Amino acid sequence: MKIPTTMTDKALTIDGLETVYDALATAIDQAGADKAQLFLVKLALLNANALADENLFQQQIAAALQDL
């Protein structure tokens, strides 16, 4: 998937990405099937607030909607 260059000027290291990967998967399991969606939306809102950029967030929404 192509990510627009404007989308981010920082990137995770491979190590960092792997840590996020495991942490997120574990947390989804911990939330359980009936709460996973709620958990992910809470996480998205926290990330959006940390991002502090609604346009960038819109781009991420568009990127995440691709190829579902």
Add this chain to the structure above:
Amino acid sequence: MHTPTTEARPSIYYPYQVFQPWLASAHPAQDRKKVVVVGAGPAGMVTALELARHGVASVVLSSELQFSQGSRAICFTRRSMEILQQVGVADRMTEGGLPWRFGNSFYRGQRVFRMEAPHDADDRFFPIINVQQQYMEEYLHDACQAHPLIDFRWGNKLEKIDQKDGYAVLEVDTPEGPYALESDWVVAADGGRSGIRSAMNLQMEGASYEGFFVIADIQVDLPLPTERLAFFDPDWNPGNTILMHREPNGIWRVDYQLPAGETPEEALHPDSLKARIDAQLAMIGHAGVAWKMDWSSVYSARTLTLPDFVHGSVIFTGDAAHLLPIFGVRGANTAFQDAQSLGWHLAFVVKGLAGKQLLANHSAERVGAAREIITEAGKSTRFMAPPSPGFRLLRDAVLSLSLSQEFVRPLYHWRTSRPHEYSHSMLNSRDDDNHLFKSGPAHGAPPQNVRLGANDFLLDHLGGGFDLLYFTDAIALPDALQQVIQTARAQGLPLKVTAVGAAQAVNGADQTLPDADGHLRQRYGVPVDDGAKGGAYLLRPDQHICARWLTLDATRLQAALDNALPNHTCRT
């Protein structure tokens, strides 16, 4: 034959009076009327009172013989009180009302948001005051009865409107049968289920939300202050929202959303009401407290408006013109603003002070207000009653986050009704100094009230026509200004001049406010000390600003008056 009930409506706290119907047989033959107002709710009565204030007679038709059933609208905003002050009923509203300014939102037993509405020392009225609608209607009705220009007709039901060239023929049914009534103008203030709107087959634009809410008024003794209480997703009503408000006379409003799929009939069954109200009272720590039902009803949230309020001789106003969600107290509060606006716009057209273009302006301004409200109220509605799984998920995520995360809590704010600013009105002056002011109410804004002394505020002194606030410490208005003012008045324009800033009475002004401490000038963004004397504001009859100058001259005052009265033909 129209036979409204003659039995007084039941109520724990309000003694309903059944009025006598108006019968054509008891009155002489009728000429064509200037204005007939169909509907005697808040919108209809305020329209009639404003028309009368500007010297225009009207007939007000109420199909019933008594005031409306149940408390209905209970929360009235500061701007509504300022409007009600203009028609003379604010003191009675204040006397019986419960003022408040705090709101609380609860989730899982925790208060997650507290709204504190500002209460400026310059405001006479609180942000909100709770009064039951029957009382408000009684006060307005008393004011209507006291005015010789208002012909109030109980038990008169509009059956048919036939629009002719420049007037309408109405068929009005009464307990002795129908009569015909002709009128140049018909104000359709016949409420959310407007029969006139249906008969004319007019389509509203906007959205309707699924889901029903119950409103129940109960008599109960709760040791709680007058504050808005909102409960989200409680155990007894998962996923849904409950609101509570204290009303006068020992009554509380409980407002709760129904589970999906439940019908209004099921919801209003006494067993269902009892179980849910008991559960709500238990949840707030008052399990088993004795209470008594006064009135209950069901509503759904809609954000709909007619795209134009003027249709030939018929002008729609209040709920007949738009349906707005209850969240944010937008029904009656919007209706008051509609009616105040319609009153002067229509009166000026009837009196020939402006052309019909002025009514087009009324429609444009109030449709604009309705659309603004729809945008704002839509946000509240989507939070209070999520319309889709996505919106529900986001709402639930915000509830959950709000227990620990400050940043989402403002989403609980319920965006209270506020007056629309007519920033782009065609009545706003085009060559004044609006953009040069650094503060003060701008083009189209409602006025800023200012405390002048004990129980004395600026808005107490304004209204009834155009108001010119002229800032000066001189002994007289300049001759050239006085000449423009005299000429306008000679042509029938009601224009009151208030001089601000002089210790002595100012010649050429109707009244002088000394403003010794300069506070009024400061709130209006007018320099107090330097040479910029002769600043001015022009307020329309609804007190919204249509021009302001750092230094006023006769030419620009004339231009502003001409601009505020489009199509006026007899001006020199």
